[in-house]
Amino acid sequence: MADHSLPEQIAAELRRDILRGKLVPGSPVKERDTALELGVSRTPMREAIRMLAQEGLVVLRPARSPLVADPPFDEVVDQLIVLQALEKLSGDLACKNATDADIAHIVDIAERMEATFYTADRLDSFETDMEFHMAIARASRNRALAETHHAYLARLWRIRYLTSRRRKNRAVVLEQHAKILDALRRRDRQALDGALEDHTGHLADDMRQLFELEET
Amino acid sequence: MADHSLPEQIAAELRRDILRGKLVPGSPVKERDTALELGVSRTPMREAIRMLAQEGLVVLRPARSPLVADPPFDEVVDQLIVLQALEKLSGDLACKNATDADIAHIVDIAERMEATFYTADRLDSFETDMEFHMAIARASRNRALAETHHAYLARLWRIRYLTSRRRKNRAVVLEQHAKILDALRRRDRQALDGALEDHTGHLADDMRQLFELEET
DNA sequence: ATTCGCAATCTGGTATACCAAAAGAGGTTG
DNA sequence: CAACCTCTTTTGGTATACCAGATTGCGAAT
Structure with a gap:
């Protein structure tokens, strides 16, 4: 596991799910639930989500769950x-x-x-x-x-x-x-x-x- | 303080310090100390540092303090x-x-x-x-x-x-x-x-x- | 005197606990 | 019956505690 940091691994996992369509565009990505699902804490999950937001794969909303991007x-x-x-x-x-x-x-x-x-x-x-x-x-x-x-x-x-x-x-x-x-x-x-x-x-x-x- | 989120405020603060030269290129930005200095916790400070890293103003090193960037x-x-x-x-x-x-x-x-x-x-x-x-x-x-x-x-x-x-x-x-x-x-x-x-x-x-x- | 090694400590990474705001459900009232 | 208000729950934001790896400095042995 020396390859990549934990947030990067999480981001890679989520990225695959999004691109493959397992995570449907428009659906929320709750950091608590998703973190629990992957067996990590919220902190690295948070960071992973920010990475994906930076890539444009998810969109952040103030005080709301991030959404899987569904660009028009x-x-x-x-x-x-x-x-x-x-x-x-x-x-x-x-x-x-x-x-x-x-x-x-x-x-x-x-x-x-x-x-x-x-x-x-x-x-x-x-x-x-x-x-x-x-x-x-x-x-x-x-x-x-x-x-x-x-x-x-x-x-x-x-x-x-x-x-x-x-x-x-x-x-x-x-x-x-x-x-x-x-x-x-x-x-x-x-x-x-x-x-x-x-x-x-x-x-x-x-x-x-x-x-x-x-x-x- | 509805303007910007806390991490954004911190990032803005640090950005000014870097641009003004208060933080010298090549010097470390320790998240503990800096957070204490600004009276915030490490979590938003972390996020602020990631933002600046994304902007190229600081460079992250694995398991080391981030440094104020000094690009050739x-x-x-x-x-x-x-x-x-x-x-x-x-x-x-x-x-x-x-x-x-x-x-x-x-x-x-x-x-x-x-x-x-x-x-x-x-x-x-x-x-x-x-x-x-x-x-x-x-x-x-x-x-x-x-x-x-x-x-x-x-x-x-x-x-x-x-x-x-x-x-x-x-x-x-x-x-x-x-x-x-x-x-x-x-x-x-x-x-x-x-x-x-x-x-x-x-x-x-x-x-x-x-x-x-x-x-x- | 120099070098090797061990331990104290410093630092970022991670987990978790707490908080405040917002959404949703359910009941009450017009 | 509908609309509105409230209380509960959910959720992200923040603070803090804990951990592991790395660095550094001191001490002992050669």
């Missing part, structure tokens, strides 16, 4: 817009600052993803996809950027996960990744910018469809 | 790069989405700042400057963006505060703000982009000078 479409779009800007900045900086080893690492992830995309568990392949994007952010060699980018990926985790199920043509994703990789290899900032914009744009389209279906 | 130049530059990207995105979106009331509010802040810039307490006028930039971010009508932008402003608070002392010509700031306002009024995205880039760029120059002086 507009808010998710807002977050996606920021994510897109962060990815484009990452790409731009990566073209300038990435080492060859950085790029090789990204290629490696992409190849792994391509090889297992149709056979792997959806959750696994989804995590590989996250790794891919995080590796690009890290290749910017800007720690603050990588951290903020990671926070947004985490925040959009659930909704991206849900859209990945609905996506008819998974090949499109692989193709987009290939384009991103190609531009990055050539360190072609403009091409990379376009490829990343395209990638996020498709995600926005998928999200819109998902929300429209949910309306019913 | 490179890290601050990284953060400034992200802040610049967020400001440019804010400006871009604000040109599209800001209401006339939003812009009027920004004008209001700018005028207040201009009127008191030379007479007001430096920390106060600095807070007005922050309000100005935050108002622009909020005018983007993108909550996520405004929040992340705010976090970066807070993170760069100290270093910006220090540079504001060194800046020979405060009039430059007012002039830049005027340019930003003008472009925003005309909803001229390109001009606003340039003005914001210029503003942040100057800040980077000032920062560089500050760090070079500190080296000695």
